[in-house]
Amino acid sequence: MINFDIIEEDKQCTIKISGKLTKETIRSIYPKIKRIKEKFFLIAKVDCVGLNSLDYAGALILADLSASFCEKKSSVIVIGMNPNFKRIMLFARKNLRQKSQVVEIKENFFVAPIIKMGKNIVDSIDSFVFFLSFLGESSLQFFRILLTPWKFRYKATAVHIQKSGALALPIVALTSFLVGVVIAFQSAEQLAKFGANIFIVDMVSISMFREIAPLIAAIVIAGRSASSYTAEIGTMKITEEIDAMRSMGFEPIVFLVLPRIFALLIAMPLIVFFADMIGIAGGMLVAKSNLGISYSEFIVRARDVVATKQVLIGLFKAPFFGLLIATIGCFRGFQVTGSTESIGRYTTISVVNAIFWVIVCDALISVVLTEIGI
């Protein structure tokens, strides 16, 4: 395929190239080229008589070689190159750009982590400031809407109630049913030991109404809707749709954010109540099959032990969760910039944030309610 012979005589060398010098063959001769590049000759002769194929990569290698000879003030003589190859050579030489000419910003191994930490801190501060301004803008637009309620996007809100609420019901049902079954199963065994079978009703219904169902519903909705809100708004940002809206005087907050927030504010309590019912149904099923408590017994007992406040506490949390999920989802969407990669990054961040803040919010409400004795 290729022959690349180097004959060194004192201060002169002859390089004889024959065959094909192309992308496919360069690898085999590259070590030789590297070696000869480091040496010094007064005269370097390049004999290309036998060269019968040369592509741009090959020409570039030769151009680079002759450039490095010239740098060391050796004279380079090329013989026997056909005019066609000469043209490619000249073109390659014209377009030669050595790596040393290009400044690459190299990271210092020891300083890099500190720089990164600093950057992260600055980024989080920026992000927090941006969040405040987002919150401010949203509130401002909300109050404006209160003064001009006919400008509220009712239709979009309805669409989002359907998309993030109604269409989420199957998966919410499945999850809360399974969680209901699991709780009942685990407690059934313990309660049977004490002969306290009937207490499974208290166990399942109170925990379901007060804590489990709202949390499960919120986590499912956070995974489903926070991600889609971020991705939708993020894509619109990249395709400049948001800018287009702004330039036409359509407030993105009014068109995109408020409908989503209100949709979840309205849908979340309904979803939570739905999850309550299905979760308790799961518990009932286990109570019947494992502890022999009939459905009517279960329901009568539940009516006696579950105070209305337990149900209301669960439902009271739901709008907060909805508000958190929608706000975080939209906010992260507005943070997307430039590349498609950042959509993925912010979608992940938004789901993780949403779930985290839902749990924090749940804990806070629990503490507050316990402190005031409810």
Added chain:
Amino acid sequence: MSEIVIKVKDVTTKFGKHVVHDKISIDVKEGEIYGILGGSGSGKTTLLREIILLQKFQSGSIEILGKKIGQMSYSDTIWLKKNWSVLFQFGALYSSLNVLENVSIPLIEYTNLPKEVITEIALSKLKMAGLKKEATYLFPSELSGGMKKRAALARALVMDPKILFLDEPTSGLDPVGAENFDILIKEIATLLKLTVVIVTHDLHTIEHVLDRFCIIYDKKILFQGTLDEAKKFKHYAIREFLKFK
């Protein structure tokens, strides 16, 4: 006569019931710069996408570098894809890679060249495409539209393709930038002996770069030939399109 490298014969394309192309035929000769012209929505880009295997068509045949679309083995398609390259309208640089990596990636995937050589080739192609040194390590999101195009051109050239497809190469560039880009394409095509297929409606490109072109009008090929031939062709659509006085 030079050889025909792309032969489109009686191709009909429909999107649902909407007919885009009605039995159109063109042929591109080796080493020429060929233009696919037409108004907005006339299906220029669709035709290009059909040639480069990104879009299916309903009937007819397309033959490229001696291979017929629809009758190719997997290795044939890979061979083809190594021998052509496409400059998409908005560059389509990979957003997770920087400019140098974007240009290097075909070489890394398809050749066994040493890393330094790959970098050297990539840098040289970037210089050839007229991208400033400072942009070498930037990411696509940090580039302007014109720089993206230049980086994408460098990526398109890096494998020394036989055929280069350009989708509206000068759109979104300023007039001077567009003119320079035209000159660059012409220069590269002549020096590297490329066959170039350009989808365009830029009059400067049509006048100064194209050897031959076709005009898609009302789902059919209205005209195929050189600019001088087009000048003699008396059809109001052509005269209007090419803005002949």
